[in-house]
Amino acid sequence: MTNASEGRQESAGGLDRRRLLAAAATGAAALTLAPVSFARAQAATAPPKGATGPGEVTRTVTGHLETGAADFVYLPVEVPKGVQKIAVEYSYDRPSVPAGTPGNSCDIGVFDQHGTKLGGKGFRGWSGGFRTSFEISASEATPGYLPGPVQAGTWNIVLGPYQVAPQGMNYQVKITLTFGAAGAAFVPTYPPRRAKGRGRTWYRGDGHLHTVHSDGKRLPSEVAAGARAAGLDYMISTDHNTSSSHAVWGEYAGDDLLIITGEEITTRNGHWLAWGLPAGEWIDWRYRSRDGDFHRFAQQVHRAGGLVVPAHPYCPYVACQWKFGYDDADAVEVWNGPWTYDDESAVDTWDARLGEAVRTGGRWLPAVGDSDAHSEPQVIGLPHNVVYADDLTTGAITSGLRAGRTWIAESASVGLAFTAGGNGRQAGIGETLTTPAAAPVDVRLEVQGVPNGTVRLITDEGQMHQESLPASGTGTVVWRTTSSLAAYVRAEVRHPMADGNPGHGNTMGPVLQWGPMAALTNPVFLKRA
Numbered sequence: 001m002t003n004a005s006e007g008r009q010e011s012a013g014g015l016d017r018r019r020l021l022a023a024a025a026t027g028a029a030a031l032t033l034a035p036v037s038f039a040r041a042q043a044a045t046a047p048p049k050g051a052t053g054p055g056e057v058t059r060t061v062t063g064h065l066e067t068g069a070a071d072f073v074y075l076p077v078e079v080p081k082g083v084q085k086i087a088v089e090y091s092y093d094r095p096s097v098p099a100g101t102p103g104n105s106c107d108i109g110v111f112d113q114h115g116t117k118l119g120g121k122g123f124r125g126w127s128g129g130f131r132t133s134f135e136i137s138a139s140e141a142t143p144g145y146l147p148g149p150v151q152a153g154t155w156n157i158v159l160g161p162y163q164v165a166p167q168g169m170n171y172q173v174k175i176t177l178t179f180g181a182a183g184a185a186f187v188p189t190y191p192p193r194r195a196k197g198r199g200r201t202w203y204r205g206d207g208h209l210h211t212v213h214s215d216g217k218r219l220p221s222e223v224a225a226g227a228r229a230a231g232l233d234y235m236i237s238t239d240h241n242t243s244s245s246h247a248v249w250g251e252y253a254g255d256d257l258l259i260i261t262g263e264e265i266t267t268r269n270g271h272w273l274a275w276g277l278p279a280g281e282w283i284d285w286r287y288r289s290r291d292g293d294f295h296r297f298a299q300q301v302h303r304a305g306g307l308v309v310p311a312h313p314y315c316p317y318v319a320c321q322w323k324f325g326y327d328d329a330d331a332v333e334v335w336n337g338p339w340t341y342d343d344e345s346a347v348d349t350w351d352a353r354l355g356e357a358v359r360t361g362g363r364w365l366p367a368v369g370d371s372d373a374h375s376e377p378q379v380i381g382l383p384h385n386v387v388y389a390d391d392l393t394t395g396a397i398t399s400g401l402r403a404g405r406t407w408i409a410e411s412a413s414v415g416l417a418f419t420a421g422g423n424g425r426q427a428g429i430g431e432t433l434t435t436p437a438a439a440p441v442d443v444r445l446e447v448q449g450v451p452n453g454t455v456r457l458i459t460d461e462g463q464m465h466q467e468s469l470p471a472s473g474t475g476t477v478v479w480r481t482t483s484s485l486a487a488y489v490r491a492e493v494r495h496p497m498a499d500g501n502p503g504h505g506n507t508m509g510p511v512l513q514w515g516p517m518a519a520l521t522n523p524v525f526l527k528r529a
């Protein structure tokens with residue numbers, strides 16, 4: 001133990017696997033370390049004589065994790081009474097690894113005296129691997145963490161070693177308690193659930209955005225400004241595994257921008273978006289697909305009136321690919337950021353599921369697209385959803401998204417109208433047109449803002465029509481079918497390929513068929529009378 005002017009510091013030594021205790025009560029594999037006690041810190045609840053600030057006490061814990069470590073490692077901290085603030089710093093080594101082998105990566109978060117029960121009330125914050133330290137007090141907290149009193153009891157610092165090098169991982173956690181009066185309570189500023197809309201019409205919005213409250217580098221003010229600059233009517237806040245940003249969005253919402261609260265739930269078997277959560281509500285992420293807990297948390301979102309949206313299902317990063325199935329999903333994110341190979345795979349899978357829904361008469365899953373913007377130069381609104389809603393409210397927007405009355409645009413400069421008409425009736429995106437089997441159905445697509453673009457009309461048989469747009473980017477395409485020939489029709493608008501080629505939808509070869517997506521619609525369904 002060493003004494004210093006700023007307080008006392010003790011080392012708890014190198015806790016290793018031989019001192020691991022029982023598994024924690026979470027869905028995923030978890031281990032709990034021996035507790036860190038601050039019992040002797042009671043004497044520090046009053047500042048030393050002559051001190052200019054509150055007393056502080058620090059404990060430092062070191063340890064080692066082998067390859068194959070549990071998903072979550074809990075470090076219990078016995079917090080005494082009279083604590084004003086808890087501060088945590090952590091670090092871990094990054095040894096050299098063979099080419100192609102993941103190195104060490106470790107996340108961090110904290111649960112308070114209410115415990116670590118899956119979906120319980122103890123959650124107080126998560127910063128993943130984005131920060132090396134955090135602080136919590138009654139008045140304020142590091143972004144990603146929830147301000148509030150530091151009450152006595154067993155808190156748990158949670159480490160998430162999602163990649164461990166062959167040599168293992170050496171880690172260090174430093175916990176500092178500051179004693180004194182709690183201070184003024186933090187007052188959240190939640191965003192309103194209504195903005196000044198234009199009645200029943202189309203509204204543009206980005207449903208996947210990150211700030212400094214998780215692993216983004218933009219402040220909430222910068223994200224809101226970016227949404228406005230992109231010509232959006234609404235945006236959805238989806239920081240990873242935390243609800244902390246909900247409490248600040250009220251300052252940045254306005255009549256011109258609806259801010260909807262949500263979360264990106266980052267599990268080891270895929271990421272999913274919870275859209276339309278009540279402000280301040282948090283969804284747990286500590287489970288794998290084999291644990292059977294996803295349904296429970298999807299139901300939590302549904303009970304709150306929100307939507308469950310698997311995100312970037314073919315993302316190649318560690319733990320990103322979607323493994324939970326789609327039975328509990330309300331939509332699927334088929335386009336994430338600038339158009340890439342994984343988006344092509346997501347659209348193909350989504351299209352196959354449309355055919356399955358038609359065959360079984362089951363529920364179909366709408367497609368959505370979002371920017372997943374974290375920092376510059378990632379573009380907010382590339383892409384975004386254009387949803388037909390009764391008004392610019394959280395409930396109306398989520399209802400429109402759930403119904404599939406949506407299409408996806410790369411920017412606000414792209415305009416689109418898509419309908420199918422026949423037998424004196426007309427249906428739009430996400431709707432069903434019922435006609436006699438042989439009655440002609442005219443499918444009409446109007447496009448603006450895609451110079452030299454390629455229009456594709458796709459049914460359950462595949463691509464049935466292809467047509468190029470003029471250099472102005474504005475054009476109308478009409479194609480005729482019947483409800484006996486097509487169970488649904490959807491539209492894609494593509495940019496030309498890098499060499500200027502418009503692409504070929506009914507050929508095979510060693511090169512890509514298409515250029516990047518500019519717009520994609522959900523289907524119009526055709527039903528035989």
